[in-house]
Amino acid sequence: DKFLQERVSADTPPERVSAIAKDVLEALAGVIDKHGVTYPEYRVLKQWIIDIGQFGEWPLWLDVFLEHNVEEVAYRGQHGTKGSIEGPYYVADAKTLPAKCELPMRDNEVGSKLVFEGQVRDLDGKGLGGATVELWHADDEGYYSHFAPHIPDGNLRGTIVADDEGRFEITTIQPAPYQIPTDGPTGWFIEKAGWHPWRPAHL
Numbered sequence: 001d002k003f004l005q006e007r008v009s010a011d012t013p014p015e016r017v018s019a020i021a022k023d024v025l026e027a028l029a030g031v032i033d034k035h036g037v038t039y040p041e042y043r044v045l046k047q048w049i050i051d052i053g054q055f056g057e058w059p060l061w062l063d064v065f066l067e068h069n070v071e072e073v074a075y076r077g078q079h080g081t082k083g084s085i086e087g088p089y090y091v092a093d094a095k096t097l098p099a100k101c102e103l104p105m106r107d108n109e110v111g112s113k114l115v116f117e118g119q120v121r122d123l124d125g126k127g128l129g130g131a132t133v134e135l136w137h138a139d140d141e142g143y144y145s146h147f148a149p150h151i152p153d154g155n156l157r158g159t160i161v162a163d164d165e166g167r168f169e170i171t172t173i174q175p176a177p178y179q180i181p182t183d184g185p186t187g188w189f190i191e192k193a194g195w196h197p198w199r200p201a202h203l
Contacts, residue, residue, distance in 0.1 A: 052185035061186045063088040079123055088180075089144045094134060095154055099163040102171040103135065104154050111140035111173030116203060120166040127166030134159050135170060137203045142178025177201045 031037070037045075052058055067085040075082045095104055120131035136157040138144050145155035156175075162168045179197040181187055190197050 048185055048189065051188075055184040057181075057184050057186050060088045060181065061189070064180060064186065089138075089147060090134075090136065091146045091157060094136065094157040094159045097158045097160045097170075099161060099167060100169045101158065101160060103156050103158045105156055105173065106152065109139070109156075109173055111175075113171065114174045115169060115171050117167070117169040119168075120162050127162075127164075129162065129164040129166055131162040131166050132159050133162060133168055133170075135172070135203060137172070137175040138178050138201070140173060140176050142176040172203075175201045175203065 032042075052061055063085065064087075067087065071083055071085050097103070116135070120128045120133065122128055136144070139151065139156060143151055145151040145157060146153055156172060158170070160168050160170055177198055177200050180190075180199060182191070182197050187197060
């Protein structure tokens, strides 16, 4: 019952599902044909698909390789700043903080002090009072709270409520660059392709 309650859905009509599915299958068939994919390679692909499901890494793999394309589509026809992807390390309901604040952190959190400030404005340049800014980032060693057992939940995460002019000033520490997990199917995929797993430090 819990599994069914947590499922997401979209109001996509069957005709659109059919059209998208057909294009996906045709694109995959085109790749198989273009590269002359062999049966051993096909069997490895099937095993990797099974592995990534069993390791629970589909959210990671999809967020790393495809979510930015979905964000590009979402921005089409819009104005203002393009959105950022949530990515695999977003956690909802972070602690609500005032416009000028310090992110929750451990006592003696290691890292160089960083102050992130700005203003949320509408399309006419007017400050949006009470706008919320969700901020989360890795620590000085590249680890995220909720995903690393040695870090308290909520560490270096917050939902900041901007002031009446849409301004905010957030004190935190400079995050470190980090590798996406390399000990599972996503890491194997990257290694076999000869790519690197590093992500730059970012907020």
